[in-house]
Amino acid sequence: MNAIVILFSVGLILIAAEVVVPGGILGVLGGLALLGGVIVSFHDYGLGGGLVAFLLALGLLGVVLWLEFVLLPKTALGRRMFLKSAVTGTSSKAAPEDLTGRTGKAVTALAPTGYVVIDGQQNEAFSRAGFLEAGATVKVIGADNFRLIVTPEN
Numbered sequence: 332m333n334a335i336v337i338l339f340s341v342g343l344i345l346i347a348a349e350v351v352v353p354g355g356i357l358g359v360l361g362g363l364a365l366l367g368g369v370i371v372s373f374h375d376y377g378l379g380g381g382l383v384a385f386l387l388a389l390g391l392l393g394v395v396l397w398l399e400f401v402l403l404p405k406t407a408l409g410r411r412m413f414l415k416s417a418v419t420g421t422s423s424k425a426a427p428e429d430l431t432g433r434t435g436k437a438v439t440a441l442a443p444t445g446y447v448v449i450d451g452q453q454n455e456a457f458s459r460a461g462f463l464e465a466g467a468t469v470k471v472i473g474a475d476n477f478r479l480i481v482t483p484e485n
Contacts, residue, residue, distance in 0.1 A: 335375070335384060338368030342388075343395050350399050350412070365392065430454070430471045434484050437467045447481060456481045 345361030365388045373381030403409035435449035441458035447469055448454075455478040456469065463469065469481040 332375075335368045335371050338364045338371065339388065339391065342368065343391055346392065347395055347399060350403070430479060431473060432471060434468060434470050435481075437463050437465050437469055440465045441467075441469075441481070444478070447479065449479070454479050458482070 342361040342364030345357045345364060347361075349355070349358040349361065369381060369384045369388055372384030376384075404413045430449050433449050435447045437445060437447050437456075438453060439445035441447070441456060441463040443458040443461050443463075445456060445458070445463075445465075446453050447456040449471060456471075457475060457478050457480050458469070459472065459480055459482050463481075463483060468484040470484045471479050471481055473480040
């Protein structure tokens with residue numbers, strides 16, 4: 332009986348800690364502890380005791396999840412922990428393909444990767460010509476994933 336109570340308690344604590352330490356590992360370990368408690372119940376108390384433990388584990392899990400996701404966000408601590416607004420953003424104002432043919436300046440040395448400014452916007456760039464000094468004038472000849480491909484402007 333003590334092993335079942337300990338496994339259930341550890342499982343519920345680990346599942347509750349998942350809110351504070353996200354990543355899934357604590358939740359999985361908590362679920363495994365609950366499962367271990369149910370298995371020990373089946374072993375020690377047979378089919379009837381195991382089913383009671385299984386239903387108890389489901390009920391306790393439901394209570395813990397309700398406390399975490401319904402009650403906790405309404406508390407002062409929960410309001411600081413949970414995100415209320417959406418996070419939005421873009422990787423670039425212009426798509427890299429739209430900058431093909433434009434010229435700009437190297438902000439950092441391109442060896443062969445660095446940063447360039449095109450139309451006032453800083454972008455990651457790859458120099459086809461190899462090393463380019465900071466301040467060099469460059470021309471965009473294409474795009475590769477999220478970076479521009481540039482050559483020295485002659």
